[in-house]
Amino acid sequence: MLGRRIAIVTVALGLAAMVxxxxxxxxxxxKVKPGLWEMTADTERSGVPPLPPETLARLTPEQRAxxxxxxxxxHSVNKRCIxxxxxxxGFEPMAGMERANCTRTVTSSTPTLRAGRLACTGxxxxxxxxxxxxxxxxxxxGNWDAAMTRGDKSMTMKGAVQGKWLGSDCGxxxxxxxx
Numbered sequence: 001m002l003g004r005r006i007a008i009v010t011v012a013l014g015l016a017a018m019v020x021x022x023x024x025x026x027x028x029x030x031k032v033k034p035g036l037w038e039m040t041a042d043t044e045r046s047g048v049p050p051l052p053p054e055t056l057a058r059l060t061p062e063q064r065a066x067x068x069x070x071x072x073x074x075h076s077v078n079k080r081c082i083x084x085x086x087x088x089x090g091f092e093p094m095a096g097m098e099r100a101n102c103t104r105t106v107t108s109s110t111p112t113l114r115a116g117r118l119a120c121t122g123x124x125x126x127x128x129x130x131x132x133x134x135x136x137x138x139x140x141x142g143n144w145d146a147a148m149t150r151g152d153k154s155m156t157m158k159g160a161v162q163g164k165w166l167g168s169d170c171g172x173x174x175x176x177x178x179x
Contacts, residue, residue, distance in 0.1 A: 031111035043159035050150030081170035138165035
């Protein structure tokens with residue numbers, strides 16, 4: 001279960017980078033359709049996740065051991081309901097960026113391309129790069145990489161994401177709530 005959560009967080013980093021600009025001026029909406037999307041992600045991680053001490057304190061010894069052995073490749077397929085508001089607002093910002101003292105620099109923001117860099121300073125340091133392309137309104141591809149360190153724990157990650165639009169009706173998949 002914990003390994004799955006780490007994989008989801010890793011994918012979330014990539015997906016959030018896909019469409020979340022840092023300034024309103026960079027908020028050129030991706031030219032994609034709202035509705036139900038299937039996101040396929042292949043990620044690879046090495047090292048130990050640099051989790052905050054309070055998170056590590058809540059883990060059992062078995063969970064910690066499993067977490068430290070979760071390096072390697074992971075494949076996931078998830079469905080996500082994307083609303084027009086998500087597209088118009090640049091989707092949600094990366095969760096926890098402010099707490100982690102991370103900033104994003106958008107190097108390209110067009111209706112079909114989103115690229116940039118992420119840099120974190122403070123307790124957790126590191127950064128990465130991302131590049132996502134809307135090949136057409138029903139298809140997204142992208143890749144990203146990141147390296148993060150907190151104390152003596154370091155982790156590197158990279159991922160590739162493919163998204164395909166399944167239809168305008170999200171069915172049972174609910175949109176994410178925005179703050």
